[in-house]
Amino acid sequence: MMVNYPLTLPLPRLKEVSYKRQSNILRTEMGSGRARQRRRFLSVPTFMEATWRFKKDEAVAFEGFVDHGVQLTGWFLMDILTPKGVVKHQVRFKKDPLENFKPISALVWQYQAQVEVKEYKAASEEEAAISLVKPHTVASFVSSISNSINNYLEYNNE
Structure with a gap:
């Protein structure tokens, strides 16, 4: 059974989220100066740069989820904003969010990570x-x- 991102925690901050899809084009330059292009795979991963801001109690829950809920290497389900709306995706941390976090104030903590989206639902x-x-x-x-x-x-x- 797939672990879900905790519903009690806020999703990554929209202003600071960005997506980058792995290239899916194979290009072969021809002697004539033209090129052939084709799609390599039906599905490629998408990487999401994400920033979360949590109140201190939420930060404790997030750290527990990262270290014990998914043990950093496991896939989990999380809502992701797409042009179709908020859609549940299988994701995992590519970069540990506990490698890059800081206090914004005594009550608010910020975490950043790169998240791998298994199959972005375009x-x-x-x-x-x-x-x-x-x-x-x-x-x-x-x-x-x-x-x-x-x-x-x-x-x-x-």
Whole structure:
């Protein structure tokens, strides 16, 4: 069973989160000066730079989760902000958040880590196709073509 990131703890600070997907392109330069490109894998890891700020009681719980809940090497489930909204992903710490932490005040602690996202849930093929035709529907598309044909016929019959 997969361990969940504690629901009582805040997620990484949105202002300080960034994502970097592992390159998935294999490029071969040709003698003609052109190049061939192809996708290497169906899925590649994404790395997230994350910063958390916790009240001191939350910091104690976070440190316990890091050291004992996932023992740093294990995968766990955590909500990640994506363009599709907040989506649960399998993640693990690539860099120990206890290597880089500091007090912001007597009551607030800040932790930073690099997190590996096993498979970032980007838009599916179907979601991409739907979003590309929005706000149009099939009916509006057909109607638009019908109008274009009618206008063309009227213009050529004059």
